[in-house]
């Protein structure tokens with residue numbers, strides 16, 4: 004018999020699934036759990052457990068459906084369309100489609116890197132992510148295999164791609180119809196997203212010399228004010244390091260780092276600094292239009308994801324050539340991959356072509372610095388910029404008629420006309436405030452009936468603050484290493500470290516980037532472990548305290564309480580989710596391979612980790628959040644997150660949804676709502692902070708841990724909402740759970756609520772929902788109980 | 794046409810909250826059913842008549858003039874769901890105000906089993922203002938499509954997802970409109 008890679012079942016042993024890794028590999032891979040490579044309904048039971056407690060809440064952005072030619076169908080009031088789908092089903096289908104888009108984005112990024120890295124380094128190139136035995140936690144948990152080489156990830160991405168195709172098929176009209184099953188499939192897509200991201204980041208860490216679990220990774224400069232605009236400037240935009248790596252290598256080899264400025268926008272920037280610490284970061288996607296219009300870039304290099312659709316149009320106006328280096332974004336440009344570098348440069352410098360598609364990395368590496376050296380002097384001599392001059396600026400602000408059309412079109416409803424009026428009198432301070440709150444979308448330009456280029460006006464007025472925009476960000480460290488988990492796992496599960504807060508995602512903040520800094524500063528001072536990634540990681544580093552220090556300079560980067568860790572770019576979000584798997588495996592000895600449900604059940608009940616995507620805008624962010632949800636990690640987004648149309652919200656008043664089993668004997672225990680929600684939004688940062696503290700409660704907290712968590716929940720609510728939370732008492736199981744500093748006062752309040760208290764011994768006799776039991780083994784999965792009570 | 798003859802000029806002081814009844818954020822067009830634009834007396838009377846009305850206010854009630862109207866409505870006996878961080882403005886005002894997350898509230902209002910903010914049951918009328926525009930618009934789209942509760946926006950923006958709404962108002966008209974709503978409430 005010839006053994007092939009994959010899974011098979013032996014006749015008569017139907018309950019045993021055998022998985023074979025690489026043929027000829029040293030050891031065969033045997034999954035430890037029941038669901039290696041789960042099919043699209045393979046984890047549906049787990050999904051139902053989640054959905055039954057955390058009900059999907061739909062907030063449609065539109066009440067119609069126009070997917071097929073029966074439509075447009077009016078689904079208002081949850082009516083059915085011509086195909087039979089109702090608005091609930093349609094909203095769930097949209098949640099699935101959004102998750103698929105996000106998962107496809109990250110996985111295709113991973114596939115592009117994998118093909119390239121295998122070609123360059125060979126499929127036997129060893130994986131090395133730092134001091135870890137559990138090197139690929141998501142891969143192990145989902146696939147049931149332990150990859151050792153980058154080639155081992157081939158079947159992983161094959162699986163992701165096959166599953167995504169199956170999921171896309173279910174969204175066609177006349178396929179899946181039940182909201183509940185669309186949601187289960189969306190959770191599956193979210194999980195695939197985590198897997199695709201893990202592959203992408205592990206292979207680039209392993210092959211490209213990125214920091215490997217390095218808590219002391221160096222600092223990178225960040226901000227719109229960090230580059231010397233007198234030098235030729237190259238700006239790389241997007242998420243994929245493949246092309247920028249060649250540019251950095253060429254510049255390094257030719258000693259050009261002091262002659263050319265090179266920096267990134269969005270996650271490419273993260274990975275450029277991980278690849279070569281000389282590279283710099285301009286900032287998040289919100290800075291793309293602003294920076295291009297400043298005229299500072301002399302060459303724009305695009306790759307994939309979070310690249311604005313109008314980059315070529317904007318760049319062309321300022322004679323900035325665009326080099327499109329990835330098949331996913333080609334802007335209708337000619338593919339010049341087979342032409343000579345000099346011929347392409349001639350056509351770009353002369354303006355004969357505004358940009359080119361160039362897929363040959365060697366050529367990109369050589370062309371971009373050479374082109375920058377030519378374009379720099381030409382462009383700078385002409386002083387090309389979209390921003391108005393001083394006189395023009397004065398004229399423009401006086402043209403404003405206060406019609407407020409720009410405010411109505413602005414995603415943040417910014418008070419632009421007030422800033423215009425102040426500027427007429429020479430006061431630019433309101434514009435300077437707007438600069439931080441503005442996400443640089445450019446919608447206002449289109450809306451102004453007086454033809455004021457509003458974004459350019461904001462940016463012109465904010466030159467003083469832009470020049471000072473110089474921060475520091477600790478370069479992405481990659482995974483959390485096993486030794487760190489060993490040290491901290493216990494504190495997390497018992498609650499004595501109040502929680503892990505992961506600030507992830509994009510820059511569509513409701514009230515400016517400063518909010519993220521403020522929230523992180525408050526929570527880190529309270530000893531939460533703060534992990535960042537993506538654009539949030541950048542924005543955290545943009546602000547300084549009174550001594551001129553950023554948070555990355557003030558707080559170290561180890562996985563222990565009160566530390567600030569940056570894992571890296573968007574795809575390194577996988578490591579944040581994977582950290583919870585590591586806690587389950589390393590601290591609690593849970594088997595990982597092919598064992599998603601048990602791991603997720605452990606995470607949901609015991610690991611106080613919460614994701615915060617305060618400025619989430621993209622489908623990718625939703626997919627990441629949905630993947631985290633399937634792993635038992637709650638996620639909070641800013642108010643814009645309601646436009647994702649679906650949340651998972653718990654109902655504390657429905658007591659029956661808060662039953663768990665005690666793994667020791669299968670007895671049913673009614674618990675406090677912990678965590679209360681899986682996906683929810685908050686309106687402002689002041690509302691967010693107490694909510695984060697609350698979402699860190701877990702049934703497994705010991706009394707010391709619960710008292711610490713309760714302290715922060717109460718203090719944050721009193722500080723920011725001016726009130727004792729209404730529900731603080733439901734998290735109290737005995738007197739030891741009460742925050743020490745407030746014990747007397749809170750006990751009195753419990754007495755007033757009718758709880759029986761022995762005042763002499765200061766003991767709670769009656770009132771709590773349940774007792775503290777240090778050996779309690781909370782689980783939502785009956786098969787994990789030693790003995791199930793009937 | 795907005796041209797007015799002199800006799801109409803006389804009436805300019807009388808506020809009209811039904812003008813400019815187009816979605817405040819230009820692209821926020823949900824579908825065929827959009828809110829009916831109403832004069833302030835309508836929500837005022839409905840609030841006065843409702844058995845279990847609920848006023849929802851959010852983080853945009855921080856200005857003195859708006860806050861005073863929230864307090865006046867609370868003092869008239871209307872229970873308040875204080876969403877976002879608005880509770881910090883209401884903490885010391887002696888009102889029947891309860892903190893609640895807007896997204897969770899939207900979900901609970903759609904659930905007939907929800908015992909309400911005070912354990913006394915659900916609500917038959919929801920009125921709101923002072924919430925981040927798009928946030929309120931999204932949250933009430935849940936009520937519009939998945940509940941039978943009447944929802945009225947008395948905010949300064951036209952909210953298409955409500956059953957009834959004011960049009961887009963200037964601040965002075967908005968304040969005057971709130972006063973007219975309050976005038977209908979039991980003293």
Ligand code: SF4
Pocket residue numbers: 409412413414415416417419440441442443444445446447448457458
């Ligand atoms: S560019 Fe800025 S000010 Fe203009 S609409 Fe977008 S966010 Fe608002």
Ligand code: SF4
Pocket residue numbers: 402403404405406407408409410419420423450451452453454455457
């Ligand atoms: S749209 Fe133009 S004229 Fe109208 S308020 Fe904005 S900047 Fe002024």
